[in-house]
Amino acid sequence: KNHYFKMENSFQNTRRFCHIRNQIVAVIALVLLGYNFNQSISEYIYMLPTGKFAESPDVLVFSNAASLDSFPSSINDSEERNVSVISNASSSDPFPAEFDNSEALNVPVISITPSSAPFPSEFDDSERWCQHLRSTPEPPLVLYNRIAKAGSTTLRKIYKHKPNVRLNSRYWGSISEENIANYKKKFSSIIEESEEGTTTIADGHFMPIFPFPNATFMNMMRLPKSRLVSQFYYVMYDSIAARADNGTNSKYLASVGGSLYLDEKCLTSDKCLNELEGICKTQLSFLCRGGSCGNKTKGSYDIEKILSNDILEVLGFQEEFEKSLDMFECAFPTIFEGAQKVYEKIGAFNIGTHKLGIISKDLEKILDENFCTEEMTLYERALEQFNHRYNKMVLNRGSCCRVKKM
Numbered sequence: 001k002n003h004y005f006k007m008e009n010s011f012q013n014t015r016r017f018c019h020i021r022n023q024i025v026a027v028i029a030l031v032l033l034g035y036n037f038n039q040s041i042s043e044y045i046y047m048l049p050t051g052k053f054a055e056s057p058d059v060l061v062f063s064n065a066a067s068l069d070s071f072p073s074s075i076n077d078s079e080e081r082n083v084s085v086i087s088n089a090s091s092s093d094p095f096p097a098e099f100d101n102s103e104a105l106n107v108p109v110i111s112i113t114p115s116s117a118p119f120p121s122e123f124d125d126s127e128r129w130c131q132h133l134r135s136t137p138e139p140p141l142v143l144y145n146r147i148a149k150a151g152s153t154t155l156r157k158i159y160k161h162k163p164n165v166r167l168n169s170r171y172w173g174s175i176s177e178e179n180i181a182n183y184k185k186k187f188s189s190i191i192e193e194s195e196e197g198t199t200t201i202a203d204g205h206f207m208p209i210f211p212f213p214n215a216t217f218m219n220m221m222r223l224p225k226s227r228l229v230s231q232f233y234y235v236m237y238d239s240i241a242a243r244a245d246n247g248t249n250s251k252y253l254a255s256v257g258g259s260l261y262l263d264e265k266c267l268t269s270d271k272c273l274n275e276l277e278g279i280c281k282t283q284l285s286f287l288c289r290g291g292s293c294g295n296k297t298k299g300s301y302d303i304e305k306i307l308s309n310d311i312l313e314v315l316g317f318q319e320e321f322e323k324s325l326d327m328f329e330c331a332f333p334t335i336f337e338g339a340q341k342v343y344e345k346i347g348a349f350n351i352g353t354h355k356l357g358i359i360s361k362d363l364e365k366i367l368d369e370n371f372c373t374e375e376m377t378l379y380e381r382a383l384e385q386f387n388h389r390y391n392k393m394v395l396n397r398g399s400c401c402r403v404k405k406m
Contacts, residue, residue, distance in 0.1 A: 124385075124388045125308070125385065125388070125389075126388040126389045126391070126392035126393075127392065129389050129392070129400075130389075130392055130393065130396060130399065130400035132310070132313075133313070133330065133331055133400060133401060133402050134399060134400060134401070134402065136402075137402065137405070138199045138331075138332055138333070138334055138402055138404075138405055139199065139214055139215055139216045140191050140194060140198075140199060140200065140214045140215070141187060141190060141191050141194070141199070141200055141201075141202060141212075141214060141215040141216075142199060142200070142201040142202070142215070142216060142217075142218060142332050142335060143187070143201075143202055143203075143209070143212070143215050143216070143217045143218075144201055144202070144203040144204075144217070144218050144219065145203070145204065145205065145206045145207055145208075145209060145217065145219060145286055146203050146204065146205050146219070146220075147205075147219060147220060147221065147222070147227075147282065147283050147286045147287075148205060148231060148282070149222065149227050149230040149231045149234060150220045150221060150222040150227055150283075150318050151220050151222070151316075151318040151321055151348070152203070152220060153349045153350035154321075154343070154346075154347075154348045154349045154350070155220060156203060157346055157349050158325070158336075158339050158342045158343055158346070159201060159335050159336060159339065162201065162334070162335045162336075163194060163195070163198055163199065163200040163201070163334075163335070164200060164201045164202070164203070164335075165190050165200060165201075165202040165203075166202075166203060166204070167186070167202060167203065167204030167206070168204075170182075171183060171186060171204050171206055172204055172205040172206055173205070173206060173207075174206075174207055174208075174285075175206055175207065175208065175210065180210065183206070183210075184212065187202070187212050187215060190202055191214055191215075197405060198334060198405060199332060199334040199335060199405060201332070201335050207285045207286040208285060208286065208287070208288045208289055208290075208293055209286075209287065209288070209289045209309070209311060209312060210289060210290070211289075211311050215311075216311055216312075216313045217311050217312045217313065218312070218313060218314045218315070218316070218328060218331070218332070219286065219287060219312065219314075219315055219316070220315075220316045220317065220318055220324065221283055221287075221315060221316070221317050221318070221378075221379060221382060222283075222317070222318040222319070223318075223319060223376075223379060224280055224283065224372040224375040224376050224379055225280075225358075225364075225367055225368070225372055225376075227279075227282075227283070228276060228279045228280055228367065228372070229262065229356075229357060229358060230352055231279055231282075232256075232262060232275075232276070232279065233352050233354040233355075233356055234352040234354075235249055235252050236248065236249050236252055236253065236260065236354070237249070237352070237353065237354045238352050238353055238354065239252075248260070255271060255275065256269065256271055256272040256275050257269030257270070257271035257272045259271075259272040261356055261359055262276075262356070262357070262358045262359055262360065262363055263359040263360050263363070264359075264360050264362075264363075266360065266363060267360050267362055267363040267366070273366070276363075276367065276371055277371045280367065280371040280372040280375050281374070281375060282375075283375055283378065283379075284301045284306075284374065284375050284378060287306050287312065287315070287378070288301055288302075288305075288306050289305075289306070289309055289311070289312075291305065292305035292306045292309065300374070301374060301378070303374075303377060303378050303381060306378065306382075307378075307381060307382060307385055313331050314327050314328055314330075314331045314332075315382055315385075315386065316328060316386070317382075317383060317386060320383075320386070321343070322340055322343065323386075323390055324386075325339040325340050325343060326340065326390070326393070326394075327386075327389065327390060327393060329401075330393050330397070330400065330401035330402065331401070331402060332402070333401070333402055333403070333404035333405075334404055334405050337404060
């Protein structure tokens with residue numbers, strides 16, 4: 001019996017010690033946070049389990065996820081509690097491990113490594129973007145110059161029952177001074193033939209974008225290296241040409257120096273390397289306009305001009321497909337109303353069967369450090385812009401989104 005009471009007293013002393021220790025740690029933390037102690041120390045300590053600290057307007061919520069929806073709604077309360085939200089924080093791991101609940105919530109989380117040139121604060125153009133949408137009607141024509149292997153086939157399946165025109169291969173490829181008149185004539189005819197007062201979407205694989213009366217552009221991006229891998233193996237093994245050629249596109253195989261895979265053979269082939277370098281500039285070429293496209297001598301794209309281009313009204317992301325559908329519906333409700341429900345029913349289309357990836361580590365290093373760097377910078381900055389706009393839209397749908405035409 002005496003032995004039992006000794007153990008019980010020891011246990012109670014341990015509990016008191018832990019309690020006192022926790023109080024001391026909490027007080028030290030509060031001092032570091034700069035809180036004044038006009039109230040009693042015990043009052044501050046017992047605020048910890050109640051979550052009252054989140055009510056302070058000085059609290060910052062950092063997120064390196066693709067959006068705030070990567071966290072449960074109890075955490076995403078910045079609007080209600082008037083806290084500042086900083087997306088894409090510079091820290092590589094701004095949250096403790098217990099906040100990484102993406103697997104439990106079944107949501108995609110994309111960690112973005114900040115570029116060497118930080119995205120300027122003025123590129124949070126969400127307020128201006130919302131005002132633009134709300135103050136302008138849906139255009140008669142929405143132009144979707146589809147980037148290959150970035151969800152465009154699935155997206156087309158979603159809106160195929162809405163007013164749409166699929167441009168044939170005559171209108172695919174690069175637009176130049178010599179052939180731009182053909183595009184203008186085609187776009188004019190689509191508007192003239194469309195029902196008055198409605199919106200029609202026209203899609204095709206053409207580049208770059210250019211201003212056209214009564215029309216605006218939209219598009220979808222994908223992580224550059226992921227898109228490169230998908231395009232390489234799709235063209236080689238799953239394209240129409242490949243299926244007609246016993247499962248391997250012999251013409252494409254010759255154009256990449258006989259490299260069937262992204263391996264050491266590709267690494268040592270100039271033809272294969274040239275192909276990969278070109279693939280890693282595809283999205284830049286599709287999204288730029290005029291002066292932002294650079295030139296053959298300089299070769300550089302003006303990413304800030306690409307992102308501030310008013311005629312590219314919505315730029316979505318394959319990695320954020322459902323949120324992109326939400327933004328498309330906000331800007332073009334006639335075409336994308338109910339798009340998320342359609343997507344839930346039909347799922348993704350045109351998925352490649354060869355999931356071989358990049359076999360050569362040295363080749364992957366060239367992609368990361370050379371070929372894909374410029375396009376990756378565009379991706380990172382465009383995704384940050386997307387997040388600002390998406391969060392603004394979710395909190396202010398009534399004052400941000402366009403009203404569907406009757």
